[in-house]
Amino acid sequence: MNSYLLFKALHLIVVISWMAGLLYLPRIFVYHTENQNKNETTDIFKTMERKLFYYIMFPAMALSWLFGLILISIIGFSSLSFLWMQIKILLVTILTFYHFYLGICLNDLKNNIFKRSSRFFRIINEIPTILLIITVFIVIFKPI
Numbered sequence: 593m594n595s596y597l598l599f600k601a602l603h604l605i606v607v608i609s610w611m612a613g614l615l616y617l618p619r620i621f622v623y624h625t626e627n628q629n630k631n632e633t634t635d636i637f638k639t640m641e642r643k644l645f646y647y648i649m650f651p652a653m654a655l656s657w658l659f660g661l662i663l664i665s666i667i668g669f670s671s672l673s674f675l676w677m678q679i680k681i682l683l684v685t686i687l688t689f690y691h692f693y694l695g696i697c698l699n700d701l702k703n704n705i706f707k708r709s710s711r712f713f714r715i716i717n718e719i720p721t722i723l724l725i726i727t728v729f730i731v732i733f734k735p736i
Contacts, residue, residue: 596666603659606652611724613649614687617641617694618717624701625710634704641698653691660684675736683727690719 624637664671671677700707730736 596663599659599662599666603656603663606655606659610649610652610656610687610691611720613644613652614691614694614720615717617644617649617698618713620644621694621697621701621708621713622710622717625706625708625713628704628706634701638702641701645695645698649691649694653688656684657688674734676730676734679730679736680727683723683730687720687723690716690723 620637620641624634624641627633627637664677672681697708697713
């Protein structure tokens with residue numbers, strides 16, 4: 593079996609899982625924020641948020657990085673000199689910071705600290721979509 597294709601498939605699987613979480617968690621934050629006065633409801637959201645972040649998103653993020661680095665090592669570290677690869681790594685780094693920002697928001701909501709509105713979470717929910725679109729086009733077309 594070709595190890596490059598194996599790790600490429602694994603990389604795509606965990607990236608899809610990570611992206612699903614990055615898109616879904618802020619949506620849960622919207623509902624959590626809108627129902628902040630309903631303790632029973634917010635307890636359910638807290639459980640959903642915690643499980644999504646720690647059991648799905650965090651491992652998927654870590655494995656995305658791991659399999660991505662393995663792919664780079666297979667094709668050669670000289671690929672890091674390509675501008676499209678540098679842009680991809682930059683965009684994935686931004687997604688990683690976004691991921692950890694969501695973790696901060698999760699902790700605030702867990703402690704019933706409502707710093708942000710549901711509108712805020714609706715808006716930032718678009719960030720991973722935009723970064724995903726740009727990343728896919730850069731990786732597929734390698735324009736630079």
